[in-house]
Structures are given as structure tokens and as C-alpha cells.
Amino acid sequence: MEDIVIATNNQGKINDFKAIFKNQNVIGISELIEDFDVEETGATFEENARLKSEAAAHALNKRVIADDSGLEVFA
Template structure:
């Protein structure tokens, strides 16, 4: 089984990668470099994913995958965007973030939103390659479902008549923003071998 190092310590993201990449041994960066953290100073998902994957690839001297992802709510001018994890504060509290989005939206009729994920593959002395996935949905009025993480309980997918938090892990991986980006990465890796 091949190893893939993921430049993340987010348990939800690591689990998503494990479900989507069952044929690989997924290794969180923290298992190899305890306390590894990169300040996300970019203004786009692309910028932040690249910052993380390149720093990790350099530190380990091996290929590394990183992602940056988040929620964009159209009526909020794309917020929380790249600040999704820390929208309500630096402690990265999912419940507080959800509460803030719902408060900001109030009873706004336009509740369209999208999840965005950019996956970045970096290797020493090679150009970083990136893949982007999105999934369209709407923000609910309150939390529904117990699966997933982050904004999943308030992200309703009309085609499935469920929130992301009502989907089982394998269902979510088939339609999610991360699943779509990783699918492109998988195709690239197969073509490259």
C-alpha cells in the first residue's frame, strides 16, 4: 500500500481522504512532524493550499498533498471563504462558525452557497499542481444531521434533498467538493504513472 502524506491535522479532512483514497495509507503531517502548521496568509484557496503543500514537501523532502477549502455564501459576498475555519474566531469552533453564518444571513431569501476545495500536490524541485472542486447548495435555517464536520449541518444539497451532515461518508465523497478535487488528482496520478 502506497503512502500519501496529507499536510493537515484536521480529523474531518483526513477521514475524507481515507474514504476517497482507500487504496492508499493516508498519513497526517502531524504523525511525521508534530506541531506542523503553516500560516494561511493567502487570499484564495489556491494560495493557501499551495503554501501548505510546498512547506510540507520541503520539510519532508517528499511529495505531499494539501488542501484548502471552505464555504462561499453568495448573499454574503462569498464569505466566509478562505476564513471558513476561523470565521467566528481563531479557535476554529464549528458551532460558532455556523451560528455566525446563520446570524449574518438572517432571513435573507437568497441562501445559495457553494463549498470549494483546492487540492495541491507538491514535490521537491517540481512545479506544484492544483485541482479544484465545487458543490452547489443552499444554507438551511438551522442545523440538520449529525455526520460530517464544519458547515455540513447547514449545507443543503437540493439534488439529494439532504444536508451534507445527513450523508454517509461514501455518499458525501461522491458529490463533495473535496471528492471532486481529489478525483481530478487521482486521474492525474494514474495518467502520470
């Protein structure tokens, strides 16, 4: 079975993915690429997640999942 690589250094997000994919091996990007960091220049959370997943997938030649989120406050 193929490992699931998560393009994040955030242990909380990695734990969330491990809870979702209980029967598979979930690996955080830091286990495969030291100091992985992508400049989040996207205009949306989706664009930033895409930037991270594409950069990691290109570096590893593997499929990668990424997540980006944040707090939005409308005043």
C-alpha cells in the same frame, strides 16, 4: 507503495482522503511533523493549499497533498 501525506491536522479531511485513496496508506502531517502549522496568507483557497503542501513537502522531502476550503457568502 508510497504513503500519501496530507498536509492537514483536520481528522475529518484525513478521513475524506482515506475514503478516496482506499488502497493506499494515508498519513496526516501530524504523524510526521509535530505542531505543523502554516500561516495561510494566500488570497484564495488554492494559494493556501499550495502554501501548506509546499511547506510540508520541503520539510519532509516528499510529495504532499493539501486541501483548503471554507464558506463563502456573497451578500
